[in-house]
Amino acid sequence: MTKVSVEQRIQAVQRYLNGNETLIEIANDIGVTAQIVSEWVRRYQKNGVETFLKSYTNYSADYKMNVLNYMNETGTSSRDTAALFNISSPGMIRNWKLKFEGGGYDALVSKKKGHPSMKKETKRTTKSTPAEGSVESKK
Numbered sequence: 196m197t198k199v200s201v202e203q204r205i206q207a208v209q210r211y212l213n214g215n216e217t218l219i220e221i222a223n224d225i226g227v228t229a230q231i232v233s234e235w236v237r238r239y240q241k242n243g244v245e246t247f248l249k250s251y252t253n254y255s256a257d258y259k260m261n262v263l264n265y266m267n268e269t270g271t272s273s274r275d276t277a278a279l280f281n282i283s284s285p286g287m288i289r290n291w292k293l294k295f296e297g298g299g300y301d302a303l304v305s306k307k308k309g310h311p312s313m314k315k316e317t318k319r320t321t322k323s324t325p326a327e328g329s330v331e332s333k334k
Contacts, residue, residue, distance in 0.1 A: 199225055199227060201247045201248065205239075207221050207222075212239075218232045234274065235247075246281050256303040256305070263288070265279075273286075
């Protein structure tokens with residue numbers, strides 16, 4: 196699958212909304228699936244052009260819970276919920292749901308990524324005394 200620029204996404208949605216081309220025709224033209232173009236159209240209809248301008252976001256556990264509660268209370272699909280909340284991927288919401296079902300609220304808290312920082316060890320200035328009965332204590 197090819198990487199599609201923001202401009203190409205907006206043009207694809209506008210081509211579809213003009214009514215002259217089908218999702219499949221547009222998808223084949225730009226090298227993605229019709230399902231992806233359908234997602235773009237849905238998000239565009241809910242949030243406008245801003246839906247494509249949004250960069251990476253780290254969602255809080257409370258926000259994730261609000262999204263899951265909304266989806267549960269209204270019975271909307273993960274696709275419709277993602278479009279409504281301007282979340283880039285419905286799969287992300289499904290992952291949140293699985294995490295919540297498996298580990299509760301705490302499973303939704305974002306973990307820090309990457310390697311933990313190395314703590315500097317403090318130098319020991321006191322000389323350790325040898326244990327009784329050891330070779331060093333007999334010297």
